[in-house]
Amino acid sequence: MGGITVLTQRVFGAGAAGPAAASHWALMSDTHIDADAATEARGAVMAANLERVREEILGHSDRFEAGFLNGDCAYLSGLPGDYATLGGLLKPFSEAGLPLHFNMGNHDDRGPFCEAFAAQRPESPPVEGKHVTVLETPLVNWFLVDSLQRVNNVTGEIGEAQREWLARALDERPDKPAIVMGHHNLQETPGEKNGKPYVTGIEDTLAFRDLLVARRQVKAYVFGHTHNWSLSQPEHMAGLHLINLPPVAYVFDAARPNGWTHATVREEGLTLTLRALDKSHPEHGVVKELAWRAG
Numbered sequence: 001m002g003g004i005t006v007l008t009q010r011v012f013g014a015g016a017a018g019p020a021a022a023s024h025w026a027l028m029s030d031t032h033i034d035a036d037a038a039t040e041a042r043g044a045v046m047a048a049n050l051e052r053v054r055e056e057i058l059g060h061s062d063r064f065e066a067g068f069l070n071g072d073c074a075y076l077s078g079l080p081g082d083y084a085t086l087g088g089l090l091k092p093f094s095e096a097g098l099p100l101h102f103n104m105g106n107h108d109d110r111g112p113f114c115e116a117f118a119a120q121r122p123e124s125p126p127v128e129g130k131h132v133t134v135l136e137t138p139l140v141n142w143f144l145v146d147s148l149q150r151v152n153n154v155t156g157e158i159g160e161a162q163r164e165w166l167a168r169a170l171d172e173r174p175d176k177p178a179i180v181m182g183h184h185n186l187q188e189t190p191g192e193k194n195g196k197p198y199v200t201g202i203e204d205t206l207a208f209r210d211l212l213v214a215r216r217q218v219k220a221y222v223f224g225h226t227h228n229w230s231l232s233q234p235e236h237m238a239g240l241h242l243i244n245l246p247p248v249a250y251v252f253d254a255a256r257p258n259g260w261t262h263a264t265v266r267e268e269g270l271t272l273t274l275r276a277l278d279k280s281h282p283e284h285g286v287v288k289e290l291a292w293r294a295g
């Protein structure tokens with residue numbers, strides 16, 4: 001369903017004492033919530049996982065500015081019932097005054113999503129048929145892009161119109177570090193399936209990658225989709241950080257962690273702490289320091 005787009009733009013006040021030295025953000029991805037909260041997949045009860053993550057975030061000693069849900073909010077095909085259940089699970093966040101911002105994944109559907117989360121519907125959509133968000137904050141600007149191409153089909157796409165919008169939106173904000181967040185991973189080389197090229201990441205990766213790399217204020221691209229927590233800084237991407245969030249729901253490889261990520265933004269970079277659901281996982285609580293590239 002096209003034609004529904006969201007722009008939420010919020011400028012956080014710096015306060016009398018000036019901008020804070022650090023801000024805290026709760027990063028979630030791939031919740032895969034089914035209408036039936038008891039649904040289990042790959043050994044995980046997804047609604048129960050989200051409840052645990054929610055309670056960890058709300059019970060944390062740091063005050064989060066906002067939470068992000070980086071796509072695949074719904075289980076498989078973004079049904080109204082999925083979002084109704086998701087809405088109930090997320091309600092304690094709004095009751096606690098914590099704003100949430102969403103990406104669309106390949107298992108989401110913009111129409112039913114916006115029906116369930118009416119506050120996410122924009123007054124004037126910046127990109128027709130895409131759900132995008134810009135958040136301006138004292139230490140960083142967040143740009144949430146929409147890589148959903150077709151509901152319940154794995155391939156992602158940014159698309160020319162959205163790339164043009166993103167380039168403009170970034171060019172209008174050249175002086176502050178930018179973090180771009182979308183559901184799908186970059187995929188520079190297509191795979192192959194039945195003798196044909198097969199892309200499970202972003203179909204227009206090269207154009208999207210070049211757009212990000214060329215703008216020095218873009219410091220990181222954050223995504224989910226692969227359900228595989230990892231950080232990288234590919235040599236040919238000129239210092240851009242790639243941050244692959246863990247899923248709240250299930251993993252595809254039993255050795256990988258699920259959970260959420262605590263992001264602390266500072267002037268010079270980002271601190272990421274993995275909060276795995278399995279507290280005995282070797283990566284649980286590991287702190288990673290990411291320095292911003294120059295420019």
Ligand SMILES: [Fe+2]
Binds near residue numbers: 072105226
């Ligand atoms: Fe997913």
